[in-house]
Amino acid sequence: VLPGFAFSASKSTWAAVKGFEKNTEIQVAATYASSGNLDIDTVPDSRGATVNVHYSISKIPTTGYTPRLADDRVGYFLTVVKDYSKDSDRDQFVRYVNRWNLQKADAKAAVSPPKEPIIFWLEKTIPYEYRKPIREGILEWNKAFEAAGFANAIEVRQQPDDADWDPEDISYNTFRWITSSAGFAMGPSRVNPYTGQILDADIIFDADFLSFWKHEFETFTPESIAAMTGGPLDLESYEKQMRSRSPFALNDLMACRRSDGMARQLALGASFAAATAADPKMAAELQERLIAEGLKEVTMHEVGHTLGLRHNFKASTWKSLADINDPAKTHDSGSVASVMDYNPTNLAPKGQKQGDFYTHTIGPYDMWAIEYGYKTIAGDTNAEVAELNKIAARSGEAGLTYATDEDTRGIDPDPFSNRFDLGNDALEFAKQRAALVKDLLPNVAERMTKEGDDYTQARLAFNVLLATHGSSMFFAARHVGGLELSRSHKGDAGAKAPVVVLDPKQQREALKLLSENVFNDRPFTVPPEVYNHLGSSRWSHWGAEPTTRPDFPIHDYIAMWQDRILSQLMSSLTLDRMHDAELKVPVDQDCLTTAELIETLTAAVFAEVDNVKDGEYTNRKPAISSLRRNLQRTYLRRLSHLAMGETAAPDDCQTVAYAELSSLNERINKLLESKVKLDSYTRAHLTETSARIDKVLDARLTLARP
Ligand SMILES: [Zn+2]
Numbered sequence: 001v002l003p004g005f006a007f008s009a010s011k012s013t014w015a016a017v018k019g020f021e022k023n024t025e026i027q028v029a030a031t032y033a034s035s036g037n038l039d040i041d042t043v044p045d046s047r048g049a050t051v052n053v054h055y056s057i058s059k060i061p062t063t064g065y066t067p068r069l070a071d072d073r074v075g076y077f078l079t080v081v082k083d084y085s086k087d088s089d090r091d092q093f094v095r096y097v098n099r100w101n102l103q104k105a106d107a108k109a110a111v112s113p114p115k116e117p118i119i120f121w122l123e124k125t126i127p128y129e130y131r132k133p134i135r136e137g138i139l140e141w142n143k144a145f146e147a148a149g150f151a152n153a154i155e156v157r158q159q160p161d162d163a164d165w166d167p168e169d170i171s172y173n174t175f176r177w178i179t180s181s182a183g184f185a186m187g188p189s190r191v192n193p194y195t196g197q198i199l200d201a202d203i204i205f206d207a208d209f210l211s212f213w214k215h216e217f218e219t220f221t222p223e224s225i226a227a228m229t230g231g232p233l234d235l236e237s238y239e240k241q242m243r244s245r246s247p248f249a250l251n252d253l254m255a256c257r258r259s260d261g262m263a264r265q266l267a268l269g270a271s272f273a274a275a276t277a278a279d280p281k282m283a284a285e286l287q288e289r290l291i292a293e294g295l296k297e298v299t300m301h302e303v304g305h306t307l308g309l310r311h312n313f314k315a316s317t318w319k320s321l322a323d324i325n326d327p328a329k330t331h332d333s334g335s336v337a338s339v340m341d342y343n344p345t346n347l348a349p350k351g352q353k354q355g356d357f358y359t360h361t362i363g364p365y366d367m368w369a370i371e372y373g374y375k376t377i378a379g380d381t382n383a384e385v386a387e388l389n390k391i392a393a394r395s396g397e398a399g400l401t402y403a404t405d406e407d408t409r410g411i412d413p414d415p416f417s418n419r420f421d422l423g424n425d426a427l428e429f430a431k432q433r434a435a436l437v438k439d440l441l442p443n444v445a446e447r448m449t450k451e452g453d454d455y456t457q458a459r460l461a462f463n464v465l466l467a468t469h470g471s472s473m474f475f476a477a478r479h480v481g482g483l484e485l486s487r488s489h490k491g492d493a494g495a496k497a498p499v500v501v502l503d504p505k506q507q508r509e510a511l512k513l514l515s516e517n518v519f520n521d522r523p524f525t526v527p528p529e530v531y532n533h534l535g536s537s538r539w540s541h542w543g544a545e546p547t548t549r550p551d552f553p554i555h556d557y558i559a560m561w562q563d564r565i566l567s568q569l570m571s572s573l574t575l576d577r578m579h580d581a582e583l584k585v586p587v588d589q590d591c592l593t594t595a596e597l598i599e600t601l602t603a604a605v606f607a608e609v610d611n612v613k614d615g616e617y618t619n620r621k622p623a624i625s626s627l628r629r630n631l632q633r634t635y636l637r638r639l640s641h642l643a644m645g646e647t648a649a650p651d652d653c654q655t656v657a658y659a660e661l662s663s664l665n666e667r668i669n670k671l672l673e674s675k676v677k678l679d680s681y682t683r684a685h686l687t688e689t690s691a692r693i694d695k696v697l698d699a700r701l702t703l704a705r706p
């Protein structure tokens with residue numbers, strides 16, 4: 001509810017009341033009154049704001065449906081009830097998967113059509129050119145049902161232009177097409193609250209992501225960057241965020257926020273198409289293919305939700321990037337293990353063959369999950385368990401690994417569970433994305449604008465490329481202090497232990513990649529005139545605000561990404577995990593310690609302090625560049641917080657940070673006292689840095705604590 005508004009019974013009325021065979025739909029035009037001081041885009045006079053509230057009431061069917069018990073190795077939405085008579089030494093929860101009631105028409109046949117198929121009606125509002133990929137995306141799931149014993153489990157029908165039935169009728173599952181800029185959701189899906197039986201599903205498809213050059217790409221903020229990379233990174237800020245959430249807010253773990261990132265992925269693909277195509281006609285064709293493939297993949301994803309499936313953010317790590325770009329290897333099984341991941345646009349490195357932009361079919365995880373949920377098993381709910389266990393016990397097989405939303409928060413340790421990552425080697429993915437960005441950045445103004453266009457698209461594309469670089473480096477950063485988690489149960493063939501400490505070699509390789517590509521100004525060497533061609537939007541009216549910085553804030557934007565990656569590496573949770581890992585790895589085995597991490601970071605960030613040679617330094621050609629000076633300040637701030645004990649990191653990290661600061665200070669002073677003639681910027685920066693370190697070391701020694 002809007003703050004300052006109160007429900008007004010006298011101004012509210014019934015907007016619509018509809019009765020159907022199995023359900024009643026009631027719409028209330030609820031009007032909220034206020035003093036009228038607010039300015040809201042969509043309300044002419046804010047003394048009264050009307051919100052249509054929809055109530056949907058349906059009859060619970062009494063047909064013979066056998067609820068199926070859930071398993072934590074396979075990702076279904078759940079219906080959970082408590083059975084106080086349940087005889088168990090664990091708890092009294094009974095967890096059912098949400099699924100459709102599919103029954104074989106011919107109970108004896110190995111493969112039979114269902115008595116009642118799941119029928120999706122394509123609404124007549126779907127533009128003609130998009131109907132084919134959408135239809136194909138829906139029907140792709142029949143492959144999985146066929147393997148589970150059902151022929152043609154899903155049917156697609158086109159709503160005729162003169163159809164008079166209402167999509168709100170529960171008897172119809174619809175695929176609806178809207179443009180709301182609210183992001184699309186799986187839409188209202190009705191489930192029997194006692195059994196988990198899905199009764200009706202309408203996919204509300206928000207076509208807004210097809211206008212993928214979003215105005216919000218024009219300006220980045222630390223908040224938008226955090227949202228792109230999983231939100232809060234330490235427990236304190238995570239708990240603060242959880243507390244500030246409205247109790248009425250949609251449960252984040254259940255929502256599908258795919259469109260936010262999808263628009264960015266399509267914009268990246270379009271930039272790639274514009275930059276790599278030989279001519280504009282070819283670029284247009286590439287972009288058309290990109291959108292058709294993207295639309296089919298998003299359809300498969302949304303339909304997956306309506307079949308009961310949750311996200312699987314590990315599915316994108318099934319194949320190597322080389323295999324993903326090899327059509328012979330993706331022809332049958334697609335490029336990812338599941339369409340229930342948020343899969344990014346696949347873009348082949350320069351000079352290599354381009355595979356599918358998006359996977360063209362459902363993967364092995366999808367087949368397996370449908371088998372678990374839908375395969376016909378004799379007997380009642382409890383009699384099914386033995387057979388279900390056999391299916392779930394395959395969890396250790398390649399391509400069947402499952403990790404979902406609650407495994408993919410900023411605070412989670414598993415670097416293999418990510419949104420919009422691709423391939424089985426995140427470091428290789430980051431390298432390829434960095435090379436791509438480096439290649440595209442210098443030509444962005446030239447390639448992204450046509451004769452007669454304004455320059456805004458150049459800026460949007462530039463920011464999308466910066467975000468591509470930053471977010472793929474963030475995946476690499478999650479390797480440091482990372483743990484691989486497994487949901488497999490004891491005895492599952494090929495399964496890993498529930499927790500595996502990441503190989504220290506991999507962690508060090510990630511650190512090296514970050515020092516070369518993030519804690520370094522080389523990747524950002526763009527011809528200066530490019531910055532002056534990144535135009536901003538000139539519109540100022542309702543729904544459009546002028547940009548606060550019409551010039552491009554290059555220092556700020558690079559600093560934001562560096563800070564985000566440093567905050568992941570130095571988060572108290574990362575340090576805690578690394579500190580604990582020292583006991584979880586046998587003493588005679590290698591392990592990346594927190595001391596090594598802090599020392600490596602200081603050496604990378606403050607490399608100049610040890611390496612500056614005597615030379616001709618001027619304020620235009622300084623010994624330490626402006627981007628590096630910024631990075632050093634950001635890092636120093638974090639290291640100081642750590643040394644002063646202001647974070648929840650282990651005390652051991654506090655003392656290491658303290659020692660590191662005092663050693664750094666000695667080296668800085670040595671450089672300042674040496675014969676090297678520094679420019680004014682560098683000298684001022686180092687002098688101030690040294691004074692700051694003195695204060696921090698002092699402050700800590702005079703702390704009032706014993
Ligand atoms: Zn989703």
Ligand SMILES: [Zn+2]
Pocket residue numbers: 312313314315316317341342416417418419420421422
């Ligand atoms: Zn993923």
